Amino acid sequence: MPRHANPEQLEKTVRYLTQTVHPRSADNIDNLNRSAEYIKEVFVSSGARITSQDVPITGGPYKNIVADYGPADGPLIIIGAHYDSASSYENDELTYTPGADDNASGVAGLLELARLLHQQVPKTGVQLVAYASEEPPFFRSDEMGSAVHAASLERPVKLMIALEMIGYYDSAPGSQDYPYPAMSWLYPDRGDFIAVVGRMQDINAVRQVKATLLSSRYLSVYSMNAPGFIPGIDFSDHLNYWQHDIPAVMITDTAFYRNKQYHLPGDTADRLNYQKMAQVVDGVINLLYNSK
Template sequence: MKGVMLGLLLAALAGTVRAKNQPALADTVRLRRHLQFLTSTPQPRNYLHPAVLDSVAAYIQRQLRAAGAYAVGPQPYAVRGQTYCNVLGSFGPVDGPRLIIGAHYDVCGDQPGADDNGTGVAALLELARLLGQQSELPYRIDLVAYTLEEPPFFRTPNMGSYVHAASLKGAGVPVRGMVALEMLGYYDDRRGTQHYPVWPLKFIYGSRGNYVTVAQKFGNGRFGRQFARRYRGVAALPVKRFKAPAWLPGIDFSDHLNYWKFGYQAVLLTDTAFYRNRSYHESTDTMARLDMRRLGLAIEALLATVLTGE
């Protein structure tokens, strides 16, 4: 009997050790809290309401500081006589090549933008919290919340991600790669819910909108290949790796496109946006349509991927 009891005790202790060594889990309560803040601002968080954008930027700074980021602060710049700002926070070693992970916090028009791109920002903030719990990181990770990704500034030098990428290039900062978080919270397991820019792709990737995808252009380099492979290997939800010519509609529809412009390797992590979520840029893009559990799984896979190192 003593031997049995000792065995059970050792097994329990071993289970405790394994639990401590497991990656931290995403907190869906915190994700909901972030999304509630983002979708309940007095006016929509678009370029016409700079005071609202400033309040969101201040919220993001507070969350990054609370998570333990260092060098937290805004990156202001002027557009049409008005000041807008990105928000930056860093984790890990100060020196050496860095990984950039970013998400835009503005919306298009007068809509709440729960998935677009509230889920990207919420994921960024929850990732910050999880990174802050690590005793050490293999390299520097810069988290960036961008302003002015949406029209009328999309594909112009006024995009926050263009300003940030240009600043890195101008300063000669070595960059390992960049990951754009763009809409990560909408999933649908029914057939026929997933659409594509070219219809034959449904025979390759399926017609169910139940996965997250890592999208990149041809010739994106070693970083993109490694990130996609590692993310798919650790994710607890379906992951599709998508690589296509840069001209294919949708492949560059987010902030990663500006890092490509400056010669950096970058990927898009997304629920495929308007190819699945029919509330894209509509007033119906609300929290009620989101899947918090799968959003959390997408974040946990991202954490595990960036902790892998090279």
């Protein structure tokens, strides 16, 4: 049975999240809950065991949606993506980003993984988690959906992967920036690759994920293991699993180091590359099926 992500389905999910339930910011709880219900429906149709996890934030309810596949006990692989989007002030006016790349792209990847897992039950326990609250004002706080989820885990976790902005690619020379100019000596100046990022101690996890993503012959993959003080290394939900000594990495298009519409109204569905997104998902599903 073929196990390949569908670019058209990825685009459909991104357009729903960015157009039908826009904005998905912290002050738009109704749209966040509609997003959660949409995610839950896809998880249910994939045959998963579903849990709605409350995230105790004033003004809620905010909910993580958790889908379990495979064995009900033993070690887990967790794949997570946040479904909220950011708001910002532009010329002293509050604006809302559609959040296509950040992070409807990650959620679309998560839901495509669910559809693929429906085709074949994995041998290792797999948990897909859609997080309610990653963006400010919750970022780096105990109110992040991923912080609540990480603290609640009772099963051992082999690996956690955050899907954080996986949809924007630019092959123009000079389209890729880095935290430090010297990094351009080691990495491409064209933003047409996907990155796997983790701490120094997660080098084996990063290598494993990178190798699996490279199984897609058409996907360029680069990796980095670095201390947490390097800007961008901990800019997503994986950081909350580090606090529990769980190997955790981020798959990303590098966010604002490439996508100049980060957190802005221009982060729209039309700017994403759904073929490359599908290749990322194909790599992740191969990792899940080949894990022992």
